[in-house]
Amino acid sequence: MYHPTYPSDPGGVHTKTGLMRWASHANPLTIKALSLVPSYRTYRQMYTLLQQSQWWSREELAAYQAQALSRLLDHAYENVPYYRRVFRERRLVPGDIRAPGDLELLPFLTKEIVQANLPDLKARNYPETAFEYVRTSGSTGTPMGFYYEKGVSRAREWAFMKTQWDRVGYRFTDRCVVLRGHVVDAASRGVYWRRALFGRWLIMSSHQMTEEALPAYIHWIRKFKPRFIHAYPSTAVILARYMREHGIEPFPTVKAVLCGSENLYPWQRSLLTETFGCRVFSWYGNSEQTVLAGECEESTHYHIFPEYSIVELIGRDDRPVRGPGAMGEVVATSLTNFVCPLIRYRTMDVAVATEKQCSCGRQYPLLEKVEGRLQEFIVTRSGHPISVTPINYESEAFENIRQFQMYQEEKGELIMKVVRKSAYTEEDTRQLTRELRWQLGDEVNVHVRFVDEIPRTEGGKFRYLIQKLPISIGDL
Numbered sequence: 275m276y277h278p279t280y281p282s283d284p285g286g287v288h289t290k291t292g293l294m295r296w297a298s299h300a301n302p303l304t305i306k307a308l309s310l311v312p313s314y315r316t317y318r319q320m321y322t323l324l325q326q327s328q329w330w331s332r333e334e335l336a337a338y339q340a341q342a343l344s345r346l347l348d349h350a351y352e353n354v355p356y357y358r359r360v361f362r363e364r365r366l367v368p369g370d371i372r373a374p375g376d377l378e379l380l381p382f383l384t385k386e387i388v389q390a391n392l393p394d395l396k397a398r399n400y401p402e403t404a405f406e407y408v409r410t411s412g413s414t415g416t417p418m419g420f421y422y423e424k425g426v427s428r429a430r431e432w433a434f435m436k437t438q439w440d441r442v443g444y445r446f447t448d449r450c451v452v453l454r455g456h457v458v459d460a461a462s463r464g465v466y467w468r469r470a471l472f473g474r475w476l477i478m479s480s481h482q483m484t485e486e487a488l489p490a491y492i493h494w495i496r497k498f499k500p501r502f503i504h505a506y507p508s509t510a511v512i513l514a515r516y517m518r519e520h521g522i523e524p525f526p527t528v529k530a531v532l533c534g535s536e537n538l539y540p541w542q543r544s545l546l547t548e549t550f551g552c553r554v555f556s557w558y559g560n561s562e563q564t565v566l567a568g569e570c571e572e573s574t575h576y577h578i579f580p581e582y583s584i585v586e587l588i589g590r591d592d593r594p595v596r597g598p599g600a601m602g603e604v605v606a607t608s609l610t611n612f613v614c615p616l617i618r619y620r621t622m623d624v625a626v627a628t629e630k631q632c633s634c635g636r637q638y639p640l641l642e643k644v645e646g647r648l649q650e651f652i653v654t655r656s657g658h659p660i661s662v663t664p665i666n667y668e669s670e671a672f673e674n675i676r677q678f679q680m681y682q683e684e685k686g687e688l689i690m691k692v693v694r695k696s697a698y699t700e701e702d703t704r705q706l707t708r709e710l711r712w713q714l715g716d717e718v719n720v721h722v723r724f725v726d727e728i729p730r731t732e733g734g735k736f737r738y739l740i741q742k743l744p745i746s747i748g749d750l
């Protein structure tokens with residue numbers, strides 16, 4: 275569930291697309307000049323389409339998808355050696371797959387397969403200059419590299435992201451505080467933030483948010499008067515917990531907290547909503563750009579963009595799961611990446627679908643919730659995986675805990691690393707063990723270990739569970 279293409283990454287903003295800068299100009303002459311730049315044109319075209327397509331009927335969306343799919347398959351068959359082989363081995367031609375339901379005729383694409391076949395996944399009808407090599411972070415298991423279309427993939431992603439954020443009133447000119455995985459260069463000199471985008475963004479280091487430094491963070495955020503906070507949920511939680519503990523008032527100018535790139539757990543949502551006193555808006559996507567889904571004005575269900583990809587939920591028998599409340603692995607076919615097509619790509623993320631229709635009027639398919647990555651399940655003694663999503667880390671048992679992280683390498687055994695607050699006593703350990711036993715059942719032994727700090731991932735994210743056991747959808 276990584277999303278390094280997320281526009282607030284400074285690399286993505288300045289060096290890769292520069293779109294934030296361009297799109298913020300209102301001058302029509304500038305816009306006209308900019309339309310000559312391919313990235314901007316891609317952005318503009320996609321954004322314009324999405325303004326209309328988000329209100330299309332189910333039939334219109336289905337027709338769009340069927341057409342996009344057939345274009346993709348024709349192309350993959352003609353120009354991508356790996357897919358040519360896949361079709362031939364199955365004695366298929368693209369015409370055999372007329373609708374998303376027929377995709378079952380094609381095999382899944384795993385990270386391992388991508389890794390082993392990358393040269394053959396490159397489309398032969400694109401020049402070498404069209405390929406931008408992208409590597410996903412390896413912390414969920416298999417690291418993987420693949421290709422974006424240079425100057426196009428990121429621009430298009432922007433159009434989708436902006437369309438989502440429009441739902442909570444986001445404008446490019448808004449002042450934003452960014453609390454994501456950044457390390458601000460001057461942090462060693464005691465400066466934990468820097469301005470970007472002509473001063474409109476205050477990028478704050480997520481690595482120095484200590485008890486000592488947090489009052490200064492809060493002071494500067496308040497002074498900056500942001501309209502939005504872009505955050506990793508785990509980072510926003512550090513700020514929120516501190517504010518709540520010290521009875522600090524919310525920032526009056528903030529209209530919404532935009533949360534992405536990590537799963538947003540129910541306890542995080544309620545803590546953030548309560549402490550910041552505003553809407554928490556979340557979306558789900560990945561850096562492979564095979565799925566993108568976001569909340570809307572009226573609901574917290576994830577609205578899947580059908581213009582972006584075809585999403586299947588696959589159950590333990592590798593067949594699609596259907597019906598309300600059905601849980602499965604997200605398997606997705608990108609409809610936009612032609613340089614390196616990813617068809618029936620196994621994301622290793624688990625989600626729950628809903629058949630409900632949203633009151634906003636969009637006819638997009640909905641996910642009721644995203645459970646998280648497969649590697650975010652705890653495995654019991656008998657091998658049954660339990661989702662960590664329902665665990666409430668805001669309960670009393672966690673009151674005297676500054677930070678924690680779960681670690682599992684053996685079935686039925688869970689190590690809970692804890693950074694204590696000064697008020698922590700043995701009673702807290704007993705309470706914590708009791709609480710987790712209640713949440714996880716008798717099939718998991720909890721061992722509490724005290725540590726001084728819990729490191730973040732290279733990308734500055736925080737992982738509540740380090741799962742060393744391999745888990746596949748078949749175990750669920």
Ligand SMILES: [Zn+2]
Binds near residue numbers: 570634635
């Ligand atoms: Zn909606």
